[in-house]
Amino acid sequence: MRDDKLLTKIGGLLRQAEGTDNDHEAEAFMAAAQRLATAASIDLALARAHDPAARRTASPITRQVQIGKAGKRGLRTYVQLFVQIAQANDITCDVASNSTFVIAYGFEADIDACEALYTSLVIQMVAASDAYLKSGAYKGETARQVVTKGTGYLWRRVVEEKALSPITARLNFQSAFASRIGTRLREARDEQHAEAIRTEPVGAGPGARSVSTAVAMRNKELEVKDFYRTASTARGTWRPNRATAGYSTAARQAGDRAGRRAKIGADREFGGARGVLER
Template structure:
């Protein structure tokens, strides 16, 4: 068989990785490189044209732990961009940085072959950012950068302090600032603003619990999430400024949760530590959701006239979600096997900065 035929059989699922690698190592190098390169280019082209953004695909591949494959994705994203107009700046900004490195050729062929097998299993997903060469007809309304910078600064202080009460104060201030901005946005003169979606990575371990935390933060800020565990991300639906705030808060609260969890976890027994961490994160997500909703309700308390507008926005967000995901399944809640972890998670959520 030629190198092209070997690669085609791999793409079709008719040839296993080890057998294909043995066959390719005996074929002419130039022929192998050309066949693998063309096959990978076809897969990258398919995925980039069908919803995958550079950062998402890079993350999906990089989480497997092979740096060669991660670099191949970065190279492919840069190559896909060339010669295409118009280019959405959100797409361009995601192209990962990479350095050219020389590897053992067989190691690179092995990594490329494994990557080809991985890419062929990835499905098309919803196009949220138009790929290069596609006109963008969606109007986006981003949050005021100054507001986000202030929120980011408050959350950075929350992450840096070793004093729980101080961290809580910063975090609460951040949520208040976000809610006040939402009030200003709702009361501003009408502009062409529509809900849209953004994918946010949810990393292992404890993906289910982390997805629950993201959902709790999203719901407190009038957004909705759909978790795709097999792809390692949640899709967040909402208004652009609200999603910006959700992403900032979720990232910061996850940092704070990890710090508190490490501080409080029991020192012995792998099973006990795992049960503690899972229970901790379940309790943390529930309590954080309660606190965020309470903060938002307090800020909106004096603006009863805005309730019809807010309800209308929530209906539009829900409709946007159902359009993309007409059939969703409610995930089963995680088990709580550690009372110690549950109590520690509740306590950490009470300490967490919401600013």
């Protein structure tokens, strides 16, 4: 069931994060948005654990989320950002082979929260990478790339170091940005889990729970996994760094720094061929 009040609260926190120039305030607002999403997820899991009616009305779903148009450069880093956010919100994803969309598997409220976070963060990721390229900081840096060399039967794979091109700089920057965002969101989620477990009623009093927070969340995780196994038709394994143009330490360090400072849109498209998915 969609919780519009929750989405309004998350959206408000994200707008506050985007509207401040203070990095510490932005960090606090972003973490608060993730903790709010996690708290709602915990409440749903507990409700389902204690109320058979809640289990009947709230079950895992699938949703196709459009990432970009075919042929656009760098869609894999957009997907990487979405997947990182999804992993912090109990969602499993299949990815189209051309990275134009993902299919999310999980509870509706979790997917809604994931999309809200992604819509804010993808704009920041693109803006930060644009600013990095415009600054010219990547110029003079290098990227390492594995290439195959040789003739006849004498072929070997070697690592070459080349001047860092703008597209390679952007891809490395955005990949590191996405990874750092994932780390930050998982930390906020884990803090909320720990707080919920620490403050849950214990014993035989009127507020005591027959099912603990930890057990309810574990049961929810297993339910999503079971649903995914029956609903997904994807084949193969998706990896964010496959077929990259090269690896740049400098660009990744810049992207990681931007991900640390991020102030924590996407359009949805339903339907589409399932046969092109990767897992």
